[in-house]
Amino acid sequence: MQVSVKRRQGNLELDVSFTGAPSGITALFGNSGAGKTSVINMVAGLSRPDQGHISIGGRCLFDSGRGINLPPDKRRVGYVFQEGRLFPHLSVQSNLTYGMYLVPEAERKIAFDDVVGLLGIELLLERRPRLLSGGEKQRVAIGRALLTSPRALLMDEPLASLDEARKSELLPFIARISREFCIPILYVSHAMDEIRKLTDHVVYLHAGRVVEGGD
Numbered sequence: 001m002q003v004s005v006k007r008r009q010g011n012l013e014l015d016v017s018f019t020g021a022p023s024g025i026t027a028l029f030g031n032s033g034a035g036k037t038s039v040i041n042m043v044a045g046l047s048r049p050d051q052g053h054i055s056i057g058g059r060c061l062f063d064s065g066r067g068i069n070l071p072p073d074k075r076r077v078g079y080v081f082q083e084g085r086l087f088p089h090l091s092v093q094s095n096l097t098y099g100m101y102l103v104p105e106a107e108r109k110i111a112f113d114d115v116v117g118l119l120g121i122e123l124l125l126e127r128r129p130r131l132l133s134g135g136e137k138q139r140v141a142i143g144r145a146l147l148t149s150p151r152a153l154l155m156d157e158p159l160a161s162l163d164e165a166r167k168s169e170l171l172p173f174i175a176r177i178s179r180e181f182c183i184p185i186l187y188v189s190h191a192m193d194e195i196r197k198l199t200d201h202v203v204y205l206h207a208g209r210v211v212e213g214g215d
Helices: 036-044 092-098 112-119 134-146 164-181 192-198
Strands: 002-009 012-019 025-029 051-056 059-063 077-080 152-156 185-189 201-206 209-212
Touching (some): 012 036, 036 051, 092 112, 112 134, 112 164, 134 152, 134 164, 164 192
Parallel strands (some): 152 185
C-alpha cells in the first residue's frame, strides 16, 4: 500500500506519505485530530485528496496527475468502522453475505466457513444484531468486510466503543486475520496498547503530518 496525499480540511493541512507493509498490519497512530480517519477515508474513496496518489498491490486507486479516482465500490477495500453498522433487519448470516454477493463469484477468494470459523461466530448466524454484544457485532462487521475478498482491510478504531474485556476478546481475532488471509490491514488507533499487541509497523501522525514511520 502506497499513500501520498495532500488535502486542506478546515484548519488542518494534511500532507501524509507512507508505504504500508505488503502483508500484516500497518498502524496509523496519533492523537485525536491528527488526521488518521481523514487518511483512511481517502484510501477508501470516501473523500478526495487535493493531490497525490494511492495504490494497493500496484493497482492505482487515485492519482491527481493522471485524473484517476476510482469510486469506493471499485477499490475493493473492506472498511470496519468504530461501530459495527450492521443492518438491524437482517440476520447475522445475511449481514455477512450482503457484500459477498456483490462480488463476482470468480473473484471471491475468502470462504464463508473460513471466516465464520476464524471469528468464532457459528452460533450467532440466526440472530439479529440487537441480540449481539458489542464485541460480537464487531466480529460480524469484520467478517462482512472480509467476505468481500478485499485487496486491503481498513479498520478505523474498531475497538474504541468497547470496554476492556471486549477489546481483549477481539484483539486476537484481528491479529490472526492478516496471517490467515494474507491481507494488508491499515489500522487506525490512538491507543498505544492496541498498537503494541498488533503490529511493529507504525506510522505516527501529528497535526496532519507524518512524524515517524513514513517514506
